[in-house]
Amino acid sequence: MLAYIARRLLYAIPILIGVNLITFMLFFIVNTPDDMARMHLGMKHVTPQAIEKWKAERGYDKPLLYNGEEEGLTALTETIFFEKSLRLFVFDFGLSDDGRDIGHDIYQRMWPSLAIAVPVLVFGLLTNITVAMLLAFFRATYIDVAGVIALVALMSISSLFYIIGGQFVIGKLLHLVPISGYDSGMNALKFIVLPVLVALLYGIGSGGRWYRTIFLEEIGKDYVRTARAKGLSERLVLFRHVLKNAMIPILTGVVVLLPLLFMGSLILESFFGIPGLGSYVIDAIQAQDFAIVRSMVFVGSVLYIIGLILTDISYTLVDPRIRLS
């Protein structure tokens, strides 16, 4: 097991190098640092001196891949690729374009993101499984048909409308919770409730439908027939046997998402003004702060790869027949 995990972690290195190369190409070769400087300083009336100064302040004045002016190894290290891309591997994110420490920002903003993402995941699983169980219990009746149609309709509404609707009804009409903002400690609770509710409602459509198919697949299996033949009631069959077995695909499907919870939700956080990593990314995109976007791409890839490894491990834990090799 340990050897397997170690090997998977080693496999991750070429993938992360690939990710770095892609972002490097996007950010430095398609558009040169000169272009970026010109855009940040305004398109017109930019003197070459101003561009040089902007680049020098942010360390973009070095050659891209190979520095001919330096000797030996420093010819490779005194370059933008080394300074800006390879440094990410030791989680040294450097400074953002407006001079803040990105690593510190990420650490600070991780917690509000988790405060939203964890309840959404936990309560989302509970509600989706409950809805799917109910539909599976009433399968092939009008309740099931109506329920599935309702789920498809819920799925067909853009997430933006859930947020806008939630803010309007609960925040503006009923004045139950503030529309947006965030606070530290337990005071954060009243700011968290609405985004979590909105995310739950949004997730029911696709989640409920997906879990319903999983339940129905399980119901068709042989052990269910055996359990019924034993004379167990339908309720017992569903809750004792089907639910337990259906949890395997459901939970292993969730594992891959676990690390990504740190990334937060982009639109949810920016609509509700929560200072998490999702709104960090959006702000960076809107301010065109490429240093932050680059760092977050790297962090996201690392988390995704961790998620894949965790998924493989979780398969072996729930199903002893699967061996990792």
Next chain:
Amino acid sequence: MLRDGVAYFSSLKPVLLWTDALVFMLVAVIAAFAVYARGKEYLRAPWRKVFASRGGMVAAVVIAVYAAVALLDSVHFREPLENKGAEGETFYTVEVISLLDLALGPLRDQVEKTYSAPFATHLYAKETVELPDGSSARIFPRLQYGGAHLEDPLRDKAGDILYRSLSGAGAGLLWWVVLSGVFVWGMARRAGEPFRATLRKVLSGETAIPWHAMLYTAGFFLVLTGMIASLAGYYHIFGTDKVGQDVLYQAIKSVRTALVIGTLTTLVMLPFALLFGLMAGYLRGWVDDLIQYLYTTLNSIPGILLIASAILMLQVYIDTHPDLFETDAARADMRLLFLCIILGVTSWTGLCRLLRGETMKMRAAEFVQAASAFGVRHSRIMSRHLLPNVMHIVLITVVLDFSGLVLAEAVLSYVGVGVDPSMNSWGNMINGARLEMARDPMVWWSLLAAFVFMFVLVLAANLFSDAVRDAFDPRTHSK
């Protein structure tokens, strides 16, 4: 009048945007496939199942209506200017318009000053107006176009709206009766039956294809179109936005954007997914390793960040090379196309992985073994033996992805990395309206229009994709 029309159209300068060309290509591909599939029973069988599903076909009619709007909106041209150049050469307007703009005539031209509510006759904001006696007062001024024909809006408006919508609905109903009559008559002739027998069959739903449900859906749209047509020239049905443009016009124009993103993205990614998926699954070895590495790498970058980075970079490129684009529309179109490409890059990996798995399973099948024993080349085995056998996966994925892409457009536009801000799209409408949420009373009609248009399209696409999946997925056959 006919001669005027011909003269008008021949004076126009046609503009073929990149996405237009691809849209027409897509239509040609679908048409070619339909002709090809006509003679092949094994290709027709699953489609017949789709055609027999009532929900699927109702959804198909709805999608067809949207598609017709999008196609009309894909024929672009520029109008000539009045004043000629020094040597008599014609100059054309900077604005690129489409056939749809011509059809929507008054909706495009009747621009108010600023916000006005649906069916309003007065502006939404007070303005200082000089009264005839020289003094000035702050009142809600009358709209320039909306309800301008009413003498006393308070007294006449309700009756006028009722009258116009009823007469429009009546006209739509009449058209529907005539058109469906012609349609049923055509069916009766083909079947060699008397008209009444066919009509009875269609009405009672005894036909193989649920024509009655489809005709009712079409009737609903015709009545709706009739009502809109008779009202739109006199009122702003969905109100006007900040710069006074008709919201209904924006919502209709956004149909093309959504459909282009939903369809061209898959068109762009399909060749890569097919080629790489088949190669990885069939050739195995280092090719498989390389392709797996490629898609794991692309997959591990959070999709929205990759899209954001690519779009930001494109925007820098466009801003630094303004001379490459003749018109604003061409620039916005380039961004739309690029958005499709980058969405394709982020979404081909899923299909590629599915195809790889399926090809690996099929690789051991007898018919592939036989082909390779006969010395058939690898490329031929992949194109003739494997490709047709994975097409159902491709089709299911394409149809399933569509609604997700339409929804994604709205989110991306909200983040600021979607289509060009000057382009009509539901995402841009929502984004613009979001800033007005805090106004009191609230400006809600842009949101409503975007919501209705999007919801109908996405719901129809979801229902249609369910029908397609039921028909094509071999796993559902046994049940």
